[in-house]
Amino acid sequence: MSNKRREFIVKSLIGTAGLVVGGLSGAAAAGSKKMEPPYPYKSIDPDMIAEKAYGYYLKGHCAYGVFASILDTLKESVGGPYLGIPGELFEFGRGGINGWGTICGTLNGAAAIISISCKGWKKVIDALYRWYEETPLPMYYPKHPAKYKGVFAASVATSPLCHISVMKWIEKTGFAYDSKARSERCARLTADVAKKTVELLNAYHKGTFKPVSAPGIYKTKMDCMTCHNMKVGSR
Amino acid sequence: MSNKRREFIVKSLIGTAGLVVGGLSGAAAAGSKKMEPPYPYKSIDPDMIAEKAYGYYLKGHCAYGVFASILDTLKESVGGPYLGIPGELFEFGRGGINGWGTICGTLNGAAAIISISCKGWKKVIDALYRWYEETPLPMYYPKHPAKYKGVFAASVATSPLCHISVMKWIEKTGFAYDSKARSERCARLTADVAKKTVELLNAYHKGTFKPVSAPGIYKTKMDCMTCHNMKVGSR
Known part of the structure; x- marks a missing residue:
């Protein structure tokens, strides 16, 4: 083998190995026992993620909308174990x-991404869930509404x-639960939850996060009276 | 650089690149857009997974117990995108x-692993959830009970x-919701759900899976009367 040929092979292999080791070291580590969550986090623009999550809802619905939009953003900014x-x-x-x-998909996806990007994930999830229970939603209005304008x-x-979340909105607005408007509402709510999730994560990693009270009893932190004070056979 | 030194580098790099590309091709593919779920599945022994999931519960609770026990089994038998x-x-x-x-952790973890290992995941999840709603649980008795014998x-x-699942069991047995016995019950239930999950996945991939009816209305497939027929302010 000529020296030139050897050098070509060496350079090619260095390139390949560098690409693979650099690009996939996180994936490798995630598969091993050594690199366990929480993984590194980089601050995310809340307004950017709202718009991105809205678009992701249209591709894979609510849980995917929150989870994958934030995950893909961290794949780009952090890489490593997210890849x-x-x-x-x-x-x-x-x-x-x-x-x-059962669990609102946006909150399921949000809890998952919070849990792997944040040591204090329990408190951050509680803060998100309390906010979701108490806040009039949706707030987001998309640049290009997809299903209802x-x-x-x-x-x-x-x-x-x-x-319960959907039916409360149905009661308020009069739309059908299987209407395009309801789907649009859930898309906008996906944007709202993704935005709130990164606001909480950004605050946590900046050291400005403030926990909220979420006492629990009987294996739940849900508000007992939402179900236990319904009229019999109705709402 | 001497020829010997070059050859040494080439061989080292071939080894490294081969190891990385061979061992991580799946992880790499999972990060790309080309390899999307469902991923390949290999049949899993139901009794083995029950015992494994019970042990995993003790390390990371219910959702981790089902999800990670099956995931780790597929990491060993299939590798690739699971890694x-x-x-x-x-x-x-x-x-x-x-x-x-909210959602029983075992069912959350089960739905996730079903969804990435099975094209017909929607029907398999419905079958699992109906089984969970209707079946007296737990059934599993561990070789080495950890929290209550x-x-x-x-x-x-x-x-x-x-x-609801926990409180029904509390009503039946009289144990406290925050007792060690209740935690042991959830560990055994984790084993039961992991076992049923792989039985359904095995059947699906063998072509012997039988869908069950799970009609839905008002954005739920849950039994309306579980909540809407409670006595006011009680159960």
């Missing part, structure tokens, strides 16, 4: 998990559960 | 997501929600 995680992992969360109406009345979910 | 996904991603699911009592009465959850 081996597929955003599609949270498509199952749509409609409170495959239409079951109007401005919506906002409703207070009173619960992190998809079914 | 870049950290099992810790579902630790947040404990106690119906960080103690909120007795045999438990089984209860029917009537719901995929953690809070």
Whole structure:
């Protein structure tokens, strides 16, 4: 083998190995026992992520919308351990998990990404969930509304559960639960939750995060009266 | 540089590149747009996974117990795209997501692993959730009980929600919701759900899976009467 040929091979291999080791070291580490969450976090622009999450909802619904939009942003800014995680992992969360109406998909996806990018994930999740229960949503209005163009009345979910959150909004606005307007509402709410999630993560990593109270009893932190004070057989 | 030195570098790089490319091709692919779920699946022994999931519960609770035990098994048998996904991603699911009592953590972790290993994930999740709602659990009795040694009465959850599932068992057995016995019950239930999950996945990939009916209305497939028929202010 000529020296030139050897040098070519060496350079090619250095390039390949560099690319692979540099680009995938995180994925490698994530597969090993040594690199465990929390992974590094870099501040994310809340308004950017709202718009991005809205677009992601249109591709893979609510849980994917929050999880994959933030994940992909961290794949670009941090790389490493985020690279081996597929955003599609949270498509199952749509409609409170495959239409079951349990945990709101946005909150499922948000909790997952918070849990791997933040040591204090328990307090951050509690703050997000309390905010979701109490805040009139949706607030976001998209640059290019995809399914319905109007401005919506906002409703207070009173619960992190998809079914209750949706039905509170249905009561408030009169839209059908299976209408395009309802889907548009969930797309905008996906933007709101993604935005709030990165605001909380940014604050946590800056040291300005303030925990909120979320006492629990009987294996829940949900508001007991949302379900236990309903009229029999009705709401 | 001497020829010997060049050859040494070339061989080292070939080794490194081969190791990295061979061992991580899946993780690399998972990070790209080309390899999307569903990923390949290899049949898993149900009794083996029950015992493994029980042990995993003790390390990372219910959602991690189901998700990571099956994920790690597929990392060993399939490798590839599973390698870049950290099992810790579902630790947040404990106690119906960080103690909120929403979706039972076992069902959250199960839905996630089903969704990336099975094209017909929607039907498989529905079958699992219906089984969970209707089946007296827990059934599993561990080789080495970790937190409580007795045999438990089984209860029917009537719901995929953690809070309801736990409280039905509390009503049946009289244990406290924050007792060691309740934690042991959830560990055994983690084994049961992991076992049922791989039984369904095995059947799906063998072509013997039978879908079950799970009609939905008002953005839920949960049984309406579990919540809407409660006595006011009680159960």
